[in-house]
Amino acid sequence: AQSVTQPDIHITVSEGASLELRCNYSYGATPYLFWYVQSPGQGLQLLLKYFSGDTLVQGIKGFEAEFKRSQSSFNLRKPSVHWSDAAEYFCAVAMDSSYKLIFGSGTRLLVRP
Amino acid sequence: KAGVTQTPRYLIKTRGQQVTLSCSPISGHRSVSWYQQTPGQGLQFLFEYFSETQRNKGNFPGRFSGRQFSNSRSEMNVSTLELGDSALYLCASSLGDRVYEQYFGPGTRLTVT
Numbered sequence: 001a002q003s004v005t006q007p008d009i010h011i012t013v014s015e016g017a018s019l020e021l022r023c024n025y026s027y028g029a030t031p032y033l034f035w036y037v038q039s040p041g042q043g044l045q046l047l048l049k050y051f052s053g054d055t056l057v058q059g060i061k062g063f064e065a066e067f068k069r070s071q072s073s074f075n076l077r078k079p080s081v082h083w084s085d086a087a088e089y090f091c092a093v094a095m096d097s098s099y100k101l102i103f104g105s106g107t108r109l110l111v112r113p
Numbered sequence: 114k115a116g117v118t119q120t121p122r123y124l125i126k127t128r129g130q131q132v133t134l135s136c137s138p139i140s141g142h143r144s145v146s147w148y149q150q151t152p153g154q155g156l157q158f159l160f161e162y163f164s165e166t167q168r169n170k171g172n173f174p175g176r177f178s179g180r181q182f183s184n185s186r187s188e189m190n191v192s193t194l195e196l197g198d199s200a201l202y203l204c205a206s207s208l209g210d211r212v213y214e215q216y217f218g219p220g221t222r223l224t225v226t
Contacts, residue, residue, distance in 0.1 A: 034214060043117075043203055043217040090156065099169045100146065101205075101215060103156035 002027045004093050006104035013081050014112045021076040021107050023091030031093040033074040034101065035065055039087045047089075050074060061085070086111045114140055117206050117218035125224045131192040134221045138185050138206030145187035146215060147179060150201040159202075162187055163209045194225045 003026045013019055025031060032051050036044040048059025055067040065076045074091060088108045092101040118137045126132050138145050147159040158171040162181035179189040185206075191198055201222050205215035 036217075041222075043219045044205075046214050046216065049214050099144065099161040099163070100158040100171070101148075101156075102158070103148075105155050 002031065002093060002095065002102050004091050004102055004104035006089075006091055006107050008107045009105070010108045010110065012110040012112060015083050016080050019076075019078045019081045019085070019109070021089050021091075021109070023074045023076065023104060024072050025074065025091075025093045026072065027093060027095070029095075030069065031095055033065075033067060034092040034094070035059065035063070035074075035076050036090045036092060036103075037061075037087045038090065038106075044090065047076070081109075081111055083111045083113065085109060117204055117216055119202075119204050119218040119221050121221060122219065123222045123224075125226060126194050127226055128194055128196060130194050131190060132194060132223060133188055133190050134202055134204075134223075136187045136189075136204030136206075136218060138187070138204075139216055142206035142208055142216075143185050144207045144209030144213075144215075145181055145185065146205045146207070147187070147189050148203045148205065149173075150203055150220070151199075156203070159189065191223075196225050199223060199225045 005024045034049045035047040038044050047063050048057050050057050050067045058064050088106045090106045091104040120135045144163045146161040150156045160170045165181045176192045181187045201220045203220045205217045207213040207215045
């Protein structure tokens with residue numbers, strides 16, 4: 001069965017520091033990969049997606065993610081974190097024709113002033 | 114273009130009652146998916162509809178049901194509410210063909226007392 005692992009429950013970084021959030025998936029083929037962000041009491045906002053092609057994808061708000069097939073990973077990065085980035089981040093995978101997303105358990109990002 | 118809208122935003126119900134939640138997708142999107150989000154179980158897929166047909170269903174009891182109308186709006190119903198049904202219910206829409214990125218609404222917060 002497909003699964004998504006986000007090994008870090010919480011991450012705290014200082015404002016202006018770089019960020020990397022980890023995501024590993026379990027699936028026999030290359031899935032469709034997504035990162036979403038959720039602010040408290042809100043729905044999920046799509047940050048970026050990977051379907052195929054260039055393994056480094058750019059998203060909104062200065063985020064990027066790199067797909068590494070050999071490591072079954074899709075880590076999210078940002079070179080300089082802003083206080084407004086404090087939120088919960090979810091990695092998700094989907095299979096072609098499954099019509100559903102499988103989410104990781106999320107990583108809560110705290111930003112120190 | 115307007116985003117995904119969900120009504121109501123908040124609901125308080127009593128055990129044993131039933132509830133209906135509504136979702137209006139982004140204009141032009143024909144697929145609507147529903148997810149349940151709880152602190153303990155995270156984000157779990159309920160079901161997905163496309164052109165009034167359910168294409169996929171998650172592992173939830175039959176008390177959870179849904180439907181989609183010809184204008185792509187969707188409703189989900191939970192009968193005989195249990196305390197454990199307290200959650201944020203998220204609706205997402207997508208174009209619907211194969212796998213496309215899903216865009217989420219703000220959610221309906223259901224509290225069962």
